[in-house]
Amino acid sequence: MKIAVCIKRVPDSETRVKIASDGKSLDEAGVKFILNPYDEFAVEEALRRKEQAGAGEVVIVSVGPAAAQETIRTALAMGADRGVLLQTDTIPADGLEIARALAAEVRDSGYDLILFGKMAIDDYNHQVGPMVAELLDLPCVTAIAHLEIGGGKGTAEREIEGGVEIVDFPLPAVLTAEKGLNEPRYPALKGIMAAKKKPLEVKPASLGAGGLEVLALTPPPQRKEGRVVGEGPAAVLELLRLLREEAKVL
Amino acid sequence: MSKVLAVLEQREGALRKVSSEVVTGARRLADGLAGRVDALVLAAGSVQGIDQLGGFGADTVLTLTNDAFGRDAPEACTRVIADRAKAGGYRAVVFAASATGRDLAPRVAARLGVALAQDVTDVAVEGGAVTVIHPVYAGKALLKLKLTATPAIVSLRPNVFTPVQRPKAGSAETVAVPAPTGRVVVTAIKPATAGTLDVAEAPIVISGGRGLKEPANFKVLEELAAAFGGRAAVGASRAVVDAGWRPHADQVGQTGKTVSPTLYIAVGISGAIQHLAGMRTSKVIVAINKDKDAPIFKVADYGVVGDLFEVVPRLTEEIRKLHG
Structure with missing residues (x-):
């Protein structure tokens, strides 16, 4: 079982967003970066599939700055075999550019599965995985919460509004991971030490400018100051009156 | 004439x-x-x-039918939509950022070789170009983007684009079409046990956090949701999802769903930054919490300080009277 996992280095979810002086990007000063949480599920799933198959290789691929090597090492510490960084200082807003670079990297490499997180928690783009599938003409299931693989095919569960789809697909395939797919392992000290010696190839990413131009990054509008209506169950009637008469939502 | 293609969704013929x-x-x-x-x-x-669609501004409505479209058929739909977008010379293609739309839009964009702005909360035309607002960092910042390729492909966040009556002719046509066989096949759909409303699409969301103390106590919130007569869904904070009390599909926040209901009621939720990110675009926020200093009160329009096990049942009782 040969598996590629495409990952992204993202700001931690506790990050307080400060906008850089260009008015178009995040001020990264003091920001802690992590492996995108949805990608952790993808890495974990790849490791389990390789373990289940008894043989294989898990390759981590990322598009990002030089510092993304640390993010790749995190995945290697979890147990992946080697990494590839397609290095770039600027990541275009257009996910199709990222998808093209990743597709060129994983194309014709004999992967049985190409895994992604369903989205990155920074750009919320929800798109690179299925775009890679389309570019490579591979079957694709997005946002999977359960996976079974056997006999050259797979079955996945995918949450939709008010239900869960059961989806069959043949391998090779592109899958994107939803939270709940598994419980990612923490890298053990032994894994962290071993990761330092695992191969990590760094090469320049070939990226176009893409079709999305960033005009501005702004803070969201502040919600107007709220108020405490009252204390305990006695406040319920006043709350309802306000919801009906002032907010007009009931 | 510039044309815009609106890709709609149906389930089981509705x-x-x-x-x-x-x-x-x-x-x-x-x-x-x-x-x-x-x-x-x-x-x-x-x-x-x-x-009904003419009433919201559709000039034409085309229904393409094939047995394959009875369930999500991503590969066949991608081809049919992409072919349509190309053949019709559309200037823009608009999807919903739903489970289906969020899956199809990137495939169609890649097939057409153009950019996609996913999950946007506003669209406009400025100087002839399509611009959008796309929340990033779970809504902690808003990215304004210009789409420079044609067609401009966008998906719209549910519950944000309030339908307005803009009557147009809305001429309707139904055509049976061939559909390519897909490799990806939906073999069954299991209905969610929690009911049919998804937190991302419900007009009212009632979310619970650690203040509920134990999983069984979510019954209190489910009763309140039921009192709203099928318009409310029950959500959850990351803490209780991670503890296994509630399914992940119900999680609201940066690593869960981003919601924009008309009314969001946060019960026993302190208001961690990652939760606030997921619900701050709600139209009206109500917080019920026993800690008067909880950060949730800073974003709530209306707060009630008190024991949720006393406040919520009272609220349920009053809502029942309203809807009785």
Whole structure:
């Protein structure tokens, strides 16, 4: 079982967003970066599939700055075999550019599965995985919460509004991971030490400018100051009156 | 004339609510481009609700039918939509950022070789170009983007584009089409146990956090949701999802769903930054918490300080009276 996992280095979810002086990007000063949480599920799933198959290789691929090597090492510490960084200082807003670079990297490499997180928690783009599938003409299931693989095919569960789809697909395939797919392992000290010696190839990413131009990054509008209506169950009637008469939502 | 393609969604032959929102967003773009809106529905047969779409601004509604479209058929739908977008010379293609739309839009964009702005909360035409607002960092910042490729492909966040009546002719046509066989096949759909409303699409969301103390106590919130007569869904904070009390599908926040209901009621939720990120675009926020210093009160329009096990049942009782 040969598996590629495409990952992204993202700001931690506790990050307080400060906008850089260009008015178009995040001020990264003091920001802690992590492996995108949805990608952790993808890495974990790849490791389990390789373990289940008894043989294989898990390759981590990322598009990002030089510092993304640390993010790749995190995945290697979890147990992946080697990494590839397609290095770039600027990541275009257009996910199709990222998808093209990743597709060129994983194309014709004999992967049985190409895994992604369903989205990155920074750009919320929800798109690179299925775009890679389309570019490579591979079957694709997005946002999977359960996976079974056997006999050259797979079955996945995918949450939709008010239900869960059961989806069959043949391998090779592109899958994107939803939270709940598994419980990612923490890298053990032994894994962290071993990761330092695992191969990590760094090469320049070939990226176009893409079709999305960033005009501005702004803070969201502040919600107007709220108020405490009252204390305990006695406040319920006043709350309802306000919801009906002032907010007009009931 | 500039044309905008609105890709709608149906389930089991009934148009989904997001579809009128998609027509509304598409109409806004078409007005800016002095163009028209063609609505497109893929279905197994005839679709209920099609006749309403003209009211929201669809100039034409085309239903393409094939047995394969009875369930999500991503590969066949991608081809049919992409072919349509290309052959019709559309200036923009609008999807819903729903489970289905979020899956299809990137495939269609890649097939057409153009950029996609996913999950946007506003669309406009400025100087002839399509611009969008796309929340990033879970809504902690808003990215304004210009789409420079044609067609401009966007998906709209559910519940944000309030449908407005903009009557147009809405001429309807149904055509049976061939559909390529897909490799990805939906073999079954299990209905969610929690009910049919998804937190991302419900007009009212009632979320619970650690203040509920134990999983069984979510019954208190489910009763309140039921009192709203099928318009409310029960959500959860990351803490209780990670503890295994509630399914992940119910999680609201940066690593869960981003919601924009008309009314969001946060119960026993302190208001961690990652939770606030997921619900701050709600129209009205109510917080019920026993800790008067909880950060949730800073974003709540209306707060009630008190024991949720006393406040919520009282609220349920009063809502029942309203809807009784």
